[in-house]
Amino acid sequence: MKKIIKLSHMVNDFAENKDVAKKIRIEKIMPALTEGHEVVLDFGGISGATQSFIHALISDPIRKLKNVALDRLVFKNANDDIREIISIVYRYMQESLD
Amino acid sequence: MKVGKENTAIVGNVPDTGRYLDRMGLYDLSKTASPFVCHQKEEAGRFVPIKVIKTSNDQSRFITDIIPLLHLSENNATVVKYVIGELVRNVLEHAHTSNGAVVVAQYFKKTNRVSVGICDTGIGIWKSLNTHWHPKTDIDAINLALTPGITGTTRREGGTSENAGAGLFFIKSIAKITRNYFVIFSGSAEYTLLKYPKRVKKAPRLYADPNRDPHRSTNDLPCFQGTLVAVDISLDETPEFNDLLVSIGKVYDDAIRERKRKKYKEPRFV
Numbered sequence: 402m403k404k405i406i407k408l409s410h411m412v413n414d415f416a417e418n419k420d421v422a423k424k425i426r427i428e429k430i431m432p433a434l435t436e437g438h439e440v441v442l443d444f445g446g447i448s449g450a451t452q453s454f455i456h457a458l459i460s461d462p463i464r465k466l467k468n469v470a471l472d473r474l475v476f477k478n479a480n481d482d483i484r485e486i487i488s489i490v491y492r493y494m495q496e497s498l499d
Numbered sequence: 500m501k502v503g504k505e506n507t508a509i510v511g512n513v514p515d516t517g518r519y520l521d522r523m524g525l526y527d528l529s530k531t532a533s534p535f536v537c538h539q540k541e542e543a544g545r546f547v548p549i550k551v552i553k554t555s556n557d558q559s560r561f562i563t564d565i566i567p568l569l570h571l572s573e574n575n576a577t578v579v580k581y582v583i584g585e586l587v588r589n590v591l592e593h594a595h596t597s598n599g600a601v602v603v604a605q606y607f608k609k610t611n612r613v614s615v616g617i618c619d620t621g622i623g624i625w626k627s628l629n630t631h632w633h634p635k636t637d638i639d640a641i642n643l644a645l646t647p648g649i650t651g652t653t654r655r656e657g658g659t660s661e662n663a664g665a666g667l668f669f670i671k672s673i674a675k676i677t678r679n680y681f682v683i684f685s686g687s688a689e690y691t692l693l694k695y696p697k698r699v700k701k702a703p704r705l706y707a708d709p710n711r712d713p714h715r716s717t718n719d720l721p722c723f724q725g726t727l728v729a730v731d732i733s734l735d736e737t738p739e740f741n742d743l744l745v746s747i748g749k750v751y752d753d754a755i756r757e758r759k760r761k762k763y764k765e766p767r768f769v
Contacts, residue, residue: 413559415577417584419592419661420555426660449577449740451584452665461660482577485744490663492748493648493755497657 553599594621637686707754
């Protein structure tokens with residue numbers, strides 16, 4: 402099953418609040434992934450994000466759940482800047498898994 | 500300026516240019532009566548006076564409020580939000596101070612740039628990194644803090660769930676690509692990234708090692724317990740933010756891979 406998390410409901414136009422990222426990770430992303438859901442992070446309405454925000458959002462699922470997170474996390478409506486930051490976090494987290 | 504543990508005061512005769520400090524809010528911050536009588540200039544489009552940010556909600560509010568004040572384009576606004584977002588967060592997370600982050604920003608029309616300054620009275624970079632990295636000096640600590648993938652929270656590659664050790668490297672890289680100054684001062688040390696000359700048409704090359712960048716550093720300044728970061732953002736020189744991220748991401752990847760490779764065991768040949 403798919404779980405859609407609409408970030409704009411919890412995050413400002415520019416996503417920089419790591420406390421919010423941590424809350425979304427702990428309360429929504431991790432439980433949904435652990436239960437076997439595909440998790441769609443919808444960035445609609447968000448114009449930008451810091452690397453720290455994205456790291457706080459997805460690095461722990463990647464480290465703890467490895468391929469489960471890498472295969473089941475989906476990013477929707479992310480603009481080019483946000484896509485690039487997500488890609489950077491994906492790359493360095495995978496480098497650190499081995 | 501006289502700085503004590505409990506209070507701060509601006510003392511002695513301040514020249515007329517001190518009006519600027521007054522308008523930016525330094526007299527208010529230090530609870531000193533201002534000797535200047537002046538008509539307050541309109542802030543919008545020029546500057547954001549000193550603000551103290553103590554929580555992540557304050558930070559979000561500040562970032563939302565600052566952009567309309569500086570009248571920036573969308574691309575430039577993204578860069579300014581990014582820089583302030585990362586730097587303020589560093590203070591809230593790593594400085595361990597109840598005084599928060601002291602933030603100020605100014606737009607200079609003539610040079611079309613935004614200068615941002617962020618300061619705290621926290622534990623400083625050396626202490627923040629000492630638990631896991633044991634830097635010998637303040638300048639060693641600053642160099643570590645500017646190196647991609649080094650965070651004060653762990654020695655583990657990839658960082659912790661909340662920290663990757665990328666923030667200051669990203670900010671220094673943004674300053675370098677946009678050919679601007681970047682200064683960091685903590686303890687007795689200061690590192691200043693020198694401006695990449697405009698006459699050199701080729702895009703500035705990024706390095707993981709801050710000592711490879713043209714810079715000036717010293718380790719014998721009067722000790723400042725906290726941390727100060729100042730960065731200029733030239734609005735004319737700022738390329739698309741996405742291009743900036745691509746360049747920074749490549750160097751970041753290489754640095755992580757290189758450091759990982761250093762830990763590999765070598766084959767034993769007999």
